[in-house]
Amino acid sequence: MQYRIDFESAPWDTPMPGLRHKVVEHGGRRLRLVEYTDEMEPHWCEKGHIGFVLQGRFEIGFADRTYVFGPGEGVFIPSGKEHRHMGRVLASPVRALFVEDADE
Numbered sequence: 001m002q003y004r005i006d007f008e009s010a011p012w013d014t015p016m017p018g019l020r021h022k023v024v025e026h027g028g029r030r031l032r033l034v035e036y037t038d039e040m041e042p043h044w045c046e047k048g049h050i051g052f053v054l055q056g057r058f059e060i061g062f063a064d065r066t067y068v069f070g071p072g073e074g075v076f077i078p079s080g081k082e083h084r085h086m087g088r089v090l091a092s093p094v095r096a097l098f099v100e101d102a103d104e
Contacts, residue, residue, distance in 0.1 A: 002026065007033050016040065018089075030102045036087065036094040044086050048079035049098050056094030061086045 002024075010022040010033075018040025022033040034051075036058060057070045060077070062085050069075060075096065077083055 005031060025102045028102050030098075030100045032098045032100065034094075034096050034098060036089050036092075036096075038089045038092045040087070040089060042086050042088060044084050046079065046081055046084045047100070048083070049075055049077045049100065051075045051096050051098035054095040054097060056089065057091040058087050058089045058094045061088070 005024050007022050007024075010024065012020045012022055012035075014020040018037045020035050024031045036056070051074065053069050053071055053073050053075065055071055057068060059066050059068045060075070062083070068090065070091075075098075077085055
């Protein structure tokens with residue numbers, strides 16, 4: 001059983017320009033340390049996110065409203081089309097920690 005996550009030694013993965021993350025999976029859950037920069041292209045996301053903003057500022061736009069998040073604030077977005085959202089970096093880089101289901 002791994003009780004401590006050593007993000008310092010974990011490699012960065014870059015799934016798209018402007019977004020990189022370190023991922024640890026265990027027991028059907030995923031812990032991601034994510035970094036966004038202003039190079040990230042706008043895109044709609046329907047995945048759920050539960051997390052905490054560590055650094056930077058970004059906005060998350062939904063169909064009817066936009067929220068701004070900064071350091072010390074939590075994020076809770078359920079999965080699904082009705083909760084689709086688009087993020088935009090306001091103060092780069094944005095670092096956040098997310099806990100997610102591994103199958104998303």
